[in-house]
Amino acid sequence: MEPQRRPRTFTPLLTALWAGLTWALLYGVIDNIPLLAQGDILSHVRVRFQAMAYVHVAYAAAAVVLMGAVGLVLTAVLAVVRRPAGRPLLLGLSIGLLAGATSAGLWLEHYRILDLPDSNPNKLVSIGYTLLVAAAAAVVAGWLTYHAARWWVEGPEPRRPFWRGLVRWGPPLVTLTVALLLAAVGLYRNVIRPALPGPTTGQVATPERPNVVLITIDSLRADHLGAYGYDPAISPNIDALARRGVRFDQAIAQSSWTLPSVASMVTSMYPTELDIYAWRDLKMQSHLDPMRTTMAESLQAAGYRTQGYATNAWITHENGFDQGFDQFNCFRTAEAFDHDMLLQHPLLKLSSRSPFLYKLGWRGYYLLFDRRLLTGNDGLAVSLYALSFLQEHQDERFFLWLYYLEPHTSYAPSAAFPSAPTDVSEEHYSWLSSLDYWSFVASSEDMLVPEDTPVLTSLYDGEIRDVDRWVGGVLDELARLGLNDRTLIILHSDHGEEFADHGGFVHGITFYDEVVRVPLLVAGPGISPGQVAAPVQLLDLMPTVLETAGATLPPEAHGRSLWPLLRGGALEEVPIYAEMRHSSLQEKKMIRYQGWKLIYALDSGEMELYNLAADPREQVNLALQERERGEEYLRLLRRWLAQAVETEQALPRSVAPAGVDEHVREMLREGGY
Numbered sequence: 001m002e003p004q005r006r007p008r009t010f011t012p013l014l015t016a017l018w019a020g021l022t023w024a025l026l027y028g029v030i031d032n033i034p035l036l037a038q039g040d041i042l043s044h045v046r047v048r049f050q051a052m053a054y055v056h057v058a059y060a061a062a063a064v065v066l067m068g069a070v071g072l073v074l075t076a077v078l079a080v081v082r083r084p085a086g087r088p089l090l091l092g093l094s095i096g097l098l099a100g101a102t103s104a105g106l107w108l109e110h111y112r113i114l115d116l117p118d119s120n121p122n123k124l125v126s127i128g129y130t131l132l133v134a135a136a137a138a139v140v141a142g143w144l145t146y147h148a149a150r151w152w153v154e155g156p157e158p159r160r161p162f163w164r165g166l167v168r169w170g171p172p173l174v175t176l177t178v179a180l181l182l183a184a185v186g187l188y189r190n191v192i193r194p195a196l197p198g199p200t201t202g203q204v205a206t207p208e209r210p211n212v213v214l215i216t217i218d219s220l221r222a223d224h225l226g227a228y229g230y231d232p233a234i235s236p237n238i239d240a241l242a243r244r245g246v247r248f249d250q251a252i253a254q255s256s257w258t259l260p261s262v263a264s265m266v267t268s269m270y271p272t273e274l275d276i277y278a279w280r281d282l283k284m285q286s287h288l289d290p291m292r293t294t295m296a297e298s299l300q301a302a303g304y305r306t307q308g309y310a311t312n313a314w315i316t317h318e319n320g321f322d323q324g325f326d327q328f329n330c331f332r333t334a335e336a337f338d339h340d341m342l343l344q345h346p347l348l349k350l351s352s353r354s355p356f357l358y359k360l361g362w363r364g365y366y367l368l369f370d371r372r373l374l375t376g377n378d379g380l381a382v383s384l385y386a387l388s389f390l391q392e393h394q395d396e397r398f399f400l401w402l403y404y405l406e407p408h409t410s411y412a413p414s415a416a417f418p419s420a421p422t423d424v425s426e427e428h429y430s431w432l433s434s435l436d437y438w439s440f441v442a443s444s445e446d447m448l449v450p451e452d453t454p455v456l457t458s459l460y461d462g463e464i465r466d467v468d469r470w471v472g473g474v475l476d477e478l479a480r481l482g483l484n485d486r487t488l489i490i491l492h493s494d495h496g497e498e499f500a501d502h503g504g505f506v507h508g509i510t511f512y513d514e515v516v517r518v519p520l521l522v523a524g525p526g527i528s529p530g531q532v533a534a535p536v537q538l539l540d541l542m543p544t545v546l547e548t549a550g551a552t553l554p555p556e557a558h559g560r561s562l563w564p565l566l567r568g569g570a571l572e573e574v575p576i577y578a579e580m581r582h583s584s585l586q587e588k589k590m591i592r593y594q595g596w597k598l599i600y601a602l603d604s605g606e607m608e609l610y611n612l613a614a615d616p617r618e619q620v621n622l623a624l625q626e627r628e629r630g631e632e633y634l635r636l637l638r639r640w641l642a643q644a645v646e647t648e649q650a651l652p653r654s655v656a657p658a659g660v661d662e663h664v665r666e667m668l669r670e671g672g673y
Contacts, residue, residue: 212548250533
């Protein structure tokens with residue numbers, strides 16, 4: 001007679017470890033369901049899972065600590081439940097409920113489902129889909145935990161008939177199958193199908209209808225390029241492009257930060273009309289409405305192959321910037337294995353001042369991550385993608401958009417340009433190069449000293465030199481393939497950058513020229529090389545490109561084609577407007593016209609007026625001395641804003657437009673609108 005096996009029990013330590021490790025595994029799996037649904041290039045699946053593994057180490061460590069407390073509570077409850085069979089059931093129910101609740105929360109967060117207006121027909125479907133995923137996670141997690149715990153307590157069970165096993169395993173197997181099918185559908189729709197080569201356009205570029213290569217370099221100041229009077233050693237390739245094309249000396253962006261600026265550029269509409277903003281009343285509308293027509297959509301309709309590569313976290317599929325592209329490779333913002341989300345993990349979000357934690361969290365992850373994948377500051381990958389595209393599609397008419405994040409913060413170049421001051425300690429230098437945008441906005445004025453500005457400037461210039469080298473590789477390849485005579489090349493920035501010019505740093509807060517005046521270079525067939533002093537705006541790029549391609553300009557577009565200026569002619573000057581909408585408590589509008597600039601803060605009513613001809617660095621505010629001129633410009637600003645708000649409310653949309661903010665209404669009421 002075999003001795004009866006003594007049932008195992010759950011100790012507090014065992015329960016804590018069990019709950020923590022189970023939660024780590026489930027949390028990692030659930031958190032990557034959106035990865036499959038979001039999708040990317042199929043050839044990168046292997047390295048993406050390597051990156052996931054790195055993140056899940058952090059998940060597991062945090063889960064053991066955080067869920068250890070839950071495990072102790074469960075142990076206390078299990079001690080009350082005297083029947084051994086009830087303990088595995090309770091543990092399974094607990095883990096199942098936690099898994100279901102977490103999966104629902106993660107899914108809602110990743111896709112911002114609750115932020116959708118009730119009028120959106122997809123909201124109810126999305127919530128139902130979320131509940132289905134949460135239910136699947138709860139059933140599978142609870143079932144696995146229950147049976148594993150029961151095996152631990154009771155030992156292996158005797159063999160049973162096959163049909164009884166099917167009955168017992170049926171519900172979780174069906175649930176797991178449904179979950180895998182859902183993931184497979186998302187994988188096919190977003191990974192496999194987009195990666196399949198599309199049909200050729202069958203059209204070849206000509207000088208009359210050339211290819212279009214649009215190069216966007218984030219945060220690039222015009223006055224930090226050799227072509228605009230800076231040290232020529234910093235940007236030899238970009239300067240060479242300027243010499244064989246047209247350099248616009250006064251190109252103005254429609255906003256002081258990326259999302260509204262680029263959205264305006266690709267649609268030739270103002271941010272207010274697009275209903276694009278961030279953090280207004282603690283909410284954000286960062287998605288480009290699919291009912292607006294983009295530059296890529298117009299070119300695609302005109303028979304162009306369209307391809308985009310972007311590394312800015314705003315310029316993504318999620319925000320609608322893939323509209324009109326046959327293929328659009330972009331920075332991933334929703335997946336948990338991106339380095340930004342990794343660094344936000346509770347165990348790693350301790351201090352950016354620690355070189356060890358910084359290297360462990362950021363550099364360690366980045367080394368494991370395949371450099372071919374588009375992450376934040378990865379301009380080399382953009383250029384490598386571009387070279388491959390040009391070689392493959394050189395015999396087709398194409399539109400290629402290359403978006404380089406450098407020289408955006410953090411400023412981490414291959415080498416500073418010129419060399420940083422030698423009296424800066426290595427630790428302080430590393431800290432300065434690790435500061436991100438929000439570090440500057442939140443507390444840089446308190447942390448930085450005047451001696452830091454030249455160090456930051458040299459790091460920033462080093463980023464420009466790096467991106468110049470990568471852009472140069474693309475320009476050289478166009479020349480090697482013989483495409484220069486049938487390719488229109490446009491190089492510009494979405495905004496500039498501040499280096500204590502007016503006391504602050506980075507961008508997005510002010511409308512001074514170091515931020516809104518951007519470089520704009522255009523070269524290609526039919527263009528007379530030279531420079532243009534007349535003010536132009538990024539709104540003008542879409543009409544210019546569509547005229548080049550023989551494509552139709554949408555009726556809501558506001559910009560004008562720059563071709564008269566590109567051929568050595570002239571254009572009548574018009575007022576240029578820009579706006580910054582970061583929140584309902586921080587909204588500014590700008591008008592620039594006839595050598596003057598007015599900046600108006602809607603919340604406070606404060607005005608700044610500058611004579612740009614006499615005061616190009618905008619050091620003397622003439623709002624009091626030139627009161628009549630200021631009021632005249634303010635009337636123009638009110639009239640434009642009233643038209644923009646009317647357009648915002650009148651245009652057909654897939655999502656209802658937001659209501660007009662109270663201080664916008666107040667500004668319009670003061671002007672009689």
